[in-house]
Amino acid sequence: MVAIQSPVPGTFYTQASPEEPMFKSAGDAVAAGDTIGLVEVMKTFIEVKAEATGTFKGYVAGDGAAVTAGEVLAELED
């Protein structure tokens, strides 16, 4: 299991916009560098990227959740 953590505090989003699908769904293949979500802070959207390759297990933080730096946003299975 690999945890993907938020680099900054802010608000987490699982979609690029309300009309778009979620970045990842359970069972999706994830490559290192894939964007799995966005964190908004200081009028900026920061892409959260997977640092490892694996299979997407699911989001831990919900769409629109307030998150802190280091908080686990999603998990991958090796």
Added chain:
Amino acid sequence: MSLKIVQPGLSTSIQDLGRPGFFHLGIPIGGAMDRFALRCANMLVGNPEGAAGLEVVFMGPQIEFTRDALVAVTGADLPAKVDGEPRDGWTSFEVKAGQTLSFDFLKSGARAYIAISGGIDTPPALGSRSTYPIGALGGVEGRNIAAGDVIPLGEADLIEAGQTVPADLRRMPGNSAELRVLPGLYWHRLTEKAQQGFFDDDWTVALEADRMGYRFKGGSALEFVDREQPFGAGADPSNIVDGCYSYGSIQVPGGLEPIVLHRDAVSGGGYFTLGAIISADMDLIGQLQPHTPVKFVKVDMDQALAARKARKKMLAEVRAHLG
């Protein structure tokens, strides 16, 4: 004699104590949002308190050193590492030429200050090295630091590593904050109910919180005393005929979300300001993360001045301790 920026972090800027004296010309005072933390960091490495350092927001940079230096990280709890080995905050440590300074995830607070012996020696603009990106003043060619930048350092006499600011003299942000407010020039524009509600309501720090201003949300909309708007003030009751803004003043556009103006704020405009955060609490604002619960607390001038005196005493104690 320099720092190589490997990764810049989210929004890392060169800051000193700012460039007061030009606000009437629209040039903000600038400088570190948490000036106490910057002063402490500089003292720890043997610099003058107003030397330029790095203000780091939420996410730390990765910096390679090309000379031996003494370094201190104060302010937010952003754990520092030298070649991957952890170092304590509010305590000076050595970084050797060729070593890399990096950071773990932010634990608390919002802004960490990195002081390096000798100080950052970029060219000053209007008497300060502080970065004001909108006006392209100071910093690295008027902007925040970027990957690949090589940042010059001043000459330094190395003092001994391991000096520390005692825990009771550090100002650490908690999980919530109280910000003291001195009602101001336009306070009478609010109804009594709105005046009371502003202090009774629970607010939280909004996502739109940066060096220009901190926005707060969650409280009720303000009600204004009816009046015929003066010529030039526009129709919205939160508007005035253009006036001056002060550092710390609180404007509430549309009566909805208060904005506290901070170091890089505009100097004037057409929003009424209900009052100002007292100077003693301005450093604290720079350490608030988004979503932090906040209460505004009403004080009078005597209380504001007593609070300022207490802050000065704390700084004097740090100076005495670090000798």
